[in-house]
C-alpha cells in the first residue's frame with residue numbers, strides 16, 4: 001500500500017510533540033489512518049472496543065456501503081449475483097477473485113461435488129453428542145474435528161493445503177449440517193449424491209430418508225441457494241474477525257473455521273435468525289398483529305432489554321440489501337408452497353411497516369437486516385428453527401476461508417495481538433491468608 005500525500009497530524013494538549021501519521025485511500029470507502037507506529041513514537045495506544053473506528057486489515061473481497069445499503073462481493077452488487085449466479089459461482093468468485101468462465105465453473109463444481117462425503121469415522125464421533133444437543137454445539141465440534149481427519153490439508157502456510165482445505169470445507173459443510181440434523185431427529189444419515197446441484201444435494205440430505213426419496217422443488221432449491229449467496233461473506237464482522245484472529249497464530253484452517261462457527265452462534269450475530277423467528281412466534285402466541293403495538297413499546301423501553309430481532313446493524317444505516325432480496329424470496333417460496341397467507345409472514349410485514357414509521361427506529365436508522373425474513377423462508381422449506389444458524393455457518397464458510405487465505409497471503413500479516421487500557425490494581429504483595 002502506498003500512503004497518500006495527505007497526512008493526519010496528532011497533537012496533544014500537554015505540550016508533547018505532535019506527530020504525522022500516514023493516510024491510505026481505499027478504492028472506495030473511508031480513508032484509514034495508519035497508527036502502527038503510534039506506540040513507538042508516543043508510548044500511547046488507541047482505545048476502540050468493538051472496533052467502531054478501526055480497520056483491522058486491508059481487504060479486496062467484500063465492500064459494504066452502510067449508508068447507501070450496498071453490498072459488493074469483489075465489486076459485483078449482491079443483487080446481480082443473487083439473480084444471475086449460483087452459490088458455487090459465488091464461492092469461486094470469493095476465493096479466486098473473479099467469476100468463473102464455463103470451463104472453470106465445470107471444474108470447480110466437479111471438485112466440490114467430489115469432496116462432499118465425510119470420513120466414515122465422523123459419524124461415530126457424532127454419536128458422542130446428546131441427541132438433544134444444539135446443532136451449533138455439534139457443528140462447532142464437527143468442524144474442529146475435521147483437522148483430525150484430513151492431515152494433508154492442515155498446513156496453513158502451504159497454498160495447496162489451503163486450497164484443498166477450502167474445497168473440503170465448502171463441500172463438507174452441507175453434509176455435516178445435514179448429519180447434525182439427522183442425528184437430532186434420530187434418523188439415518190443420507191449420503192451425498194453427485195448428480196445433484198450443491199443446494200439440491202443439501203436439501204436431499206436433510207429431507208430424504210432411506211424409505212422415501214426427496215425430490216426438491218426448483219423454487220425451494222433456488223431459495224436455499226439464494227440464502228447461501230446472501231450469507232456468503234460480509235467483510236470484517238465478528239465471526240470473520242474471529243477466523244482471522246484465530247488463523248493469525250498459524251493454526252490449521254479447520255480449527256480457524258471452527259472458531260468462526262462458535263462466534264457466529266451468538267444472538268447478536270448469526271443466532272439472530274433463530275431469535276427473530278422465536279420472537280415472531282411469541283408475538284403470534286400473544287395475539288398476533290393486534291399485539292405489535294405492545295411489543296414495540298417493550299422494545300423501546302430501555303429497562304426491558306427486549307430487542308426487535310432482525311433489525312439494526314453495525315454497518316447498515318439503511319435497508320440491508322440482503323433483506324430486500326430475502327423478502328422477495330419469501331414471497332416466491334410461500335407462493336410455491338401455497339402459503340401466501342402465512343400468518344407469520346403477514347405479522348413480519350406488519351411489524352416491519354410499524355417499525356419503519358416509528359421515530360425510535362427512524363432516528364436510530366434501524367432497518368431490517370438479512371435475518372428478518374430468512375427464518376420465515378427456512379421454516380417454510382422445512383428447516384427447523386434450531387438449525388437456522390447452522391445453515392448460516394454453512395454459507396459463511398466460504399467467506400471465512402476467502403478472508404483467512406487473503407490474510408495468510410498478505411505480506412503485512414502478523415499474529416493479531418490487541419493492546420489494552422489497564423484499569424485494575426497496580427502491583428501489590430500477597431498477604432498471608434489470615435491477614436486477607
Ligand code: CMC
Nearest residue numbers: 268269270272299307308309310311312313314364369371
Ligand atoms: N431493537 C431495538 N433497539 C435497537 C436494536 C434492535 N434490534 N438494534 C439497535 N438498537 C438501539 C440500541 O439500543 C441503541 O439505542 P441507544 O442509542 O438509545 O442506546 C441504538 O439502537 C444503537 O445500537 P447499538 O447496540 O449501539 O448498535 P450496534 O452496532 O452495537 O449493534 C446489532 C448492532 C446488530 C448487534 C444490533 O442492532 C442488534 O442487536 N440487533 C438485533 C440482532 C440482530 O438482528 N442481529 C443480526 C445482525 S445481521 C446478521 C449478522 O451480521 O450476523
